[in-house]
Amino acid sequence: MYFNRRDKDDQFLLNLYKRLLYPRMVEEKMLKLLRQGRIGKWFSGIGQEAIAVGSTLAMQNDEYILPMHRNLGVFTTRDIPLKKLMAQWQGKVTGFTKGRDRSFHFGTQDYKIIGMISHLGPQLALADGIALADVLAEQPKATLVFTGEGATSEGDFHEALNVAAVWNLPVIFLIENNGYGLSTPTQEQYRCKNLIDKAIGYGMEGIQIDGNNILEVFDTISLISAEIRKDPRPVLLECLTFRMRGHEEASGTKYVPQELFDQWEKKDPISNFETYLMTEGILNPELVNELKTQLKKAIELDVEAAFKEEEPHADVNQELKDMYYPFEQEVVEPGTSSTEKRYLDAISEGLELAMLKYPNLVLMGQDIADYGGAFKITDGFTDKFGKGRVRNTPICESAIVGAGLGLSINGFKAVVEMQFADFVSVGFNQIVNNLAKTHYRWGEKADVVVRMPTGAGTGAGPFHSQSNEAWFTKTPGLKIVYPAFPADAKGLLLAAIEEPNPVIYFEHKYLYRSLSAAVPDGYYTTEIGKAVELSSGNQLAIITYGLGVHWALDYLKEHPECDATLIDLRTLQPWDKATVEATVKATGRILILHEDTLTNGFGAEIAAWIGEHCFQYLDAPVMRCASLDTAIPMNKILEDDFLAKARLAETIEKLLKY
Known part of the structure; x- marks a missing residue:
């Protein structure tokens, strides 16, 4: 492996080595914990550290990086404390997700890292949006997003690259080509010779590099990011590397030929860089041992401290509350005109x-x-x-x-x-x-x-x-x-x-x-989660929304003898349970009307809730009037028969006769 230091001083190169060594030693500790049964799962990036470390150092600290689950080096290079990371991996309350998600499935604005979801490809589009915000704000920034060679088969990969190309977004799409998507080799993933061959189809530059060469990774991404900050455009970067462990530890590596391991072991990013630094007189065996001893001690302390961190306390109200960003709507009332x-x-x-x-x-x-x-x-x-x-x-x-x-x-x-x-x-x-x-x-x-x-x-x-x-x-x-x-x-x-x-x-x-x-006229807002009563009556209540409101209004206009309350929900999530409950108490007969198909339509949820919470106020079963459980036909005669409106009158009559 050839290393070109260019104008980098000894201290910079030594720091690179430390940055490389640290995630490797963390991973080695994790594998021991796995064998001891103290952790349950681990996705190893051993052999791929140069990509994560080199690329992160090449980006500015306030630029967003969107890594995958084998990119521990991104998180450590951004100096996230290991204790915090370990708490995340263990599902502790002090982790980034309070125990709600696993491994690297999280983001943090403090460190400008946006983690993945298990579907792999969707984060590529997030990078587009992040970069678009920088372009619109006239901020000369680049965004770096990771994907694997397997995820390049997903539609999300194509869509994100196409959008970035059409909009000239400053995104580096970094493919870690490690040879296997779980057990599926690259020849079963795509037919092009190299993944950068796909770049031409999007009208963007494609660059392939040795992903195990820390200096090549750092220099290439430093150059690309500097260019696209000034001249926004996307670049597809393929980093050739190899996964020395299984997709995750439980899957093993028996499906990989031994000769591949032998070949890539010689290309190990840390041992090669270590040898180079020794030839440059920057490292020696004593210093290596000293660094490893220091790191091992620090890792042991952080890991054990994380194990002692507090477990989450199950609080139903807090869990429900945290589904949404805190926000109290202040309704802006309309004017008189x-x-x-x-x-x-x-x-x-x-x-x-x-x-x-x-x-x-x-x-x-x-x-x-x-x-x-x-x-x-x-x-x-x-x-x-x-x-x-x-x-x-x-x-x-x-x-x-x-x-x-x-x-x-x-x-x-x-x-x-x-x-x-x-x-x-x-x-x-x-x-x-x-x-x-x-x-x-x-x-x-x-x-x-x-x-x-x-x-x-x-x-x-x-x-x-x-x-x-x-x-x-x-x-x-x-x-x-x-x-x-x-x-x-x-x-x-x-x-x-x-x-x-x-x-x-x-x-x-x-x-x-x-x-x-x-x-x-002018600016005003309507309360989200608040239904409205359009008419008041004693015989029954119709609860509906959307076009169903107008079907109900037409029916009541044509049948003035029908004394009905009409509720327009307006909001389906959250929906106005208080108004519905008051309506059930006042009328005792409830018809739920909606345009959607009957089975598993939203009306079923309302009916079930009324049955659970308002049963004692009912004088008849809750009835639903909905569209047929078919696809929607085009022909107008068939469409009219499909829609719930065709059965509204008979359903009301049935409810009133009960």
Whole structure:
């Protein structure tokens, strides 16, 4: 292995050696603890330390790094105390996740490190968002994100690189090519000769280096990062290395030919660098032994101290509370003046007011810039706010939701538009596993709103008409709003954007141009989690939301003899249990109406809750009126029969006759 010290002095090279040696010795201690049964799992990065250490030293301390679970050297090089890391690995209350997540699945703003989730690829998009925030803030920064050769097969890899290339984002995408994804060798992972061959498809530079050569890693990333701070653009960097242990210790290494171990043992990053420093007169055997003795003693002390740290105390209220970033909504009351507006225009006005109030707010979505979006909600926005803040995106929902989270991590707010709510399925992982869980896991907010044009009634068929709110209402960490009127559409949208927690904002596209009503002028917000009573009656109560509200209003208008209370939930997570309970007590007969399919629709949760908590007030079983348990047909005759409205009258009659 050839080392070129260039202009580095002896002290710098000695520090590099110490930085390399420390994570290796920590890992060796962890393997002993594993054999002793004192820890249960470990992902070893032995043999790959030069990548983590060299790259981290090449980055500025206030630049974000997004490592993987074999990059202990990133954390130690950023000088996170081992006691704190060990507490994290042991699930202690003093760890970064308070015992809620494992190993390196955490982030820390103090050290500008954003850890992974088990799905591997999604963090690449977070790097895009972090870098975009720097570009918009005109901060000359670079972002470094790790992935393995196996994760390059994921769609998230393609999406993140494509977005970074299209937007000229200063991101270094570092691939640790260690030969195996668990037991699957590279020849079963991809067909290109080298992974950097993929770079040309994204119009970016691809560089391949020896990942075991600490100086080559440091110098290469120092050069790349310096360049992209001045001239923002992404770079794909492939670091060739080898995993000397199993994927994790339990998986072993029997699937790897012994000759590979023999070959790569000769390329060990520490022993090679150690030999080089001895030839340079910087190291000698006595100094090596002295350093190892010092490090071993320090490691032993930190490890044992961490074992004595406090275990988490199970507190149900605290666990529930920590699903969300602390925030108390201060409702901004509307003024006295109002203007007749369509549902669509109320949403547009809400977005515009939010853009004016929050200069760090970024809108992202397909065709939302000059074209104004599929439904023209952002028409004219680029003239007012520029293409930096109103961003057309490639067709890649996962990367854009992830970029929204990255923006939030780096001090911005994001609103992501799904062109149709149906398309959120390809961004599902980012929402339910990244947005929803980030605060619970390591205390970071996810200041992202996902706009969801939803629902049927336009003959658009199975892939443009689904009501998919129930996909998200069961996911802790998300807030879900679903306005039925223009005034609420504006007020709830502004409230959602104020909210530092992730909000899924459903807007019914059938109502866009078919519904107009008075909308208060100026800036105001509607309370999230608060239902509204639209009519009061004694015979029964209809609890609904979205287009179901208008079906119920039409029915009551056509049947003045029906004395019913009508509740518009407006918010599905959290939902207004107090209003529902009061309604059950007042009427004794409850019909839950929604556009979604019957089985496992959100109405089932409300019905179950009423059965548990309000059974004594019921005069009849809680009944549900929902759409058929089928996909949504395109033909208007079939669609009308599919929708819950077709069964509303008979369900009300059945409930009243019980």
